[in-house]
Amino acid sequence: MNGRPAQLPALGAEFRTAPPFFPRLGDLAHDTARDGRIGVVVALPGQGAATYHLRPPGDGAEWSAPADGTTLRPVPAQATHVTPMKRDAAYDHRAQQGIVPVRIHYEDGGTSEALLVLTLDEMELYHCQVGRIIELRGKAREGAS
Template identity: 70%
Template sequence: MTGRAAPHLPSQGAELGTAAPFSPRLGDLARDTAHGGEIGVVIVLPGADAATYHLRPPGGGEEWTAPADGTTLRPVPAQVTYVASARRDVSYDHRAQQGALPVLVYFEDGGNTESLLVLDPDQLELIYYQVGRIIELREKARGGAL
């Protein structure tokens, strides 16, 4: 490292730690670092009626508060529901001895993003076997013989 600031990084400004704090909205999930990392639903926003955020566990339970500046709150990303092939060609880097399979990652909020499944030689052999096994099971379910 050079010791210089890297303002080109998306989460940084001219100096480290200058990213905007997380400001959740009513109903958002937030992880509270000051409350043991517990996840809560924001039920009250700081403002005229409250000096702090109020959160409650998603399934109900005891309410707690977090500072109005949001410094202890972190966003809770949507959970992955499944990953599917992106139907694009694969690649193999012989120098790194890694294969790459383009995939789409689907989230519980309905969003998706493209990514890569990177596989080393042992993982490639395992996937080869597993996909072959899936094909066998599919044929067996169809009543066909291999």
């Protein structure tokens, strides 16, 4: 077995679901040929170079990546925080899990929606923690008046 489930056929590049990534100068890129190493693109193919040239953020030795960009992937913006959405939480009795809709905020200003899935133990823990936050808020209000 090649590590791929039998029901998933081997698809060629012609069936890519994401558009190809062609980084620009200064972009961060993961290089899959270098174990996901992240580098800043410092030279593009065709601009005095036959390949992409990358350098580790900060400093370090440059390396090259194929001119077609097949080994390069974009580096997503980092998440900064998560906030609950104003939607009802749900409980899945069969899985014994709570589900809370959340919004993930990224450093570039973007957001995405996801679900926070909580086990029974986690629900009890967060129930206690949220109760503690409410208690602290009450004490702060009393002290401010």
